[in-house]
Amino acid sequence: MSRSVFVTGGNRGIGLAVARAFAEVGEKVAFTYRTGEPPAELLELGCLAVKCDITDPEQVEQAYKEIEAAHGPVEVLVANAGITRDGLLMRMSEDDFTSVVDTNLTSAYRVAKRASRGMLRARSGRMIFIASAVAMLGEAGQSNYAASKAGLIGFSRSLARELGSRNITCNVVAPGLVDTDMSAVLTEERKAAMTGQIPLGRMGRPEEIASAVLFLAGAEATYVTGAVIPVDGGVGMGH
Template sequence: MARSILITGGNRGIGHATALAFADAGHKVAVTYRSGEAPADLVERGCLAVRCDVTELEQIELAFKVTEEAHGPVEVLVANAGITRDGLLMRMPEEDFAAVLETNLFGAYRVAKRAARSMLRAKYGRIVLISSAVALRGEAGQTNYAASKAGLIGFGRSLAREIGSRGITVNVVAPGLTATDMSAALDEARTTAILEQVPLGRIGRPEEIASAVAFLASDAAAYITGAVLPVDGGISMGH
């Protein structure tokens, strides 16, 4: 059955790979993007691309309105939009700490709240929040990012308890180092140091994260909610 799916930050990296996976499976997919151009390969597949900054409530409302008019009420939400502003805590401006939480955590809160409105009426829904292995194990120079991604776990599990009785699941995927523009910004020495801690010894592929998201959004995962699924090559095991 084709579902109406909305993915925030779907123009690149994990969000883009997730959009491709859903589109290729025959679903009605909409993605948001904050800058640049709409992804041509997604548009070619019939996906809807909507410019939206998840820090702006008015833009979120418009994105949902456009999606609903084209595809019907959102049945699957993937809250993926995120940013980094890395730096050691003692040198981190407060605005850098706040900006990361505003996008990564508050943005997810805004879109999940909006999506839940129609999901509650339908008594069906899938919400998948994209966290990070950093939320589980920490990372020097990423106190803001780790805080925002750890916040998603508490937020998601609490929301799962709130709305589970209405047939809505809420789960969290925690990727490890993945081949995206964000990881490409790391210098070679830092990438090597991280990979030395990964039991599988390699960087993850966006498609591997997308597969986990697609599973949690599927009927096969109907009895899974409040879960945190690491897709990280084993780097966060034990946390």
């Protein structure tokens, strides 16, 4: 039987690839988007598009009600939605810091807490959080982003301890530099400098991140929880 899968920020980049990968193996996929129109390719695959600002608790609750009505309680949660507002600390406004933390970390708390209701009742579930290699390495000009993504690791590992006795696994995927809209804003010189530090010598593809997510959600990963899976071309090895 196909499961109810919920992907936040599924309208582009890694989230889009994750939603597509789950849909292609027959899962019932719902994904959030905040603005614009949802991707036609996901709608054609039968995915449920849910317009939701995950920084708004009321919209998160409404999103869950829509998903549960259509697909049943969420059995696999992929907390992927995230933003960047880069800048050196001395120039970073409080809003730039708090908005990144709220979107990337606090919203993961919101969706995980709500998903845990059905998972606890079912005594089964998978939570997968999309962090970043930056969470462990740090990056100049990304103190807000690095802090939010590092927070996901501590959050996920704490949930793994809380929920493990109910057969709910909680894991993190930590991508490196990936070819998405988020990295498209970088200059070619900056991309070249960053890829020069990656042992595999290239950016990752969203589909490569999706493969790791599918593994953690699959039957092969029933004994994996509290883990951080790097998918970063080797840039973060040793962390």
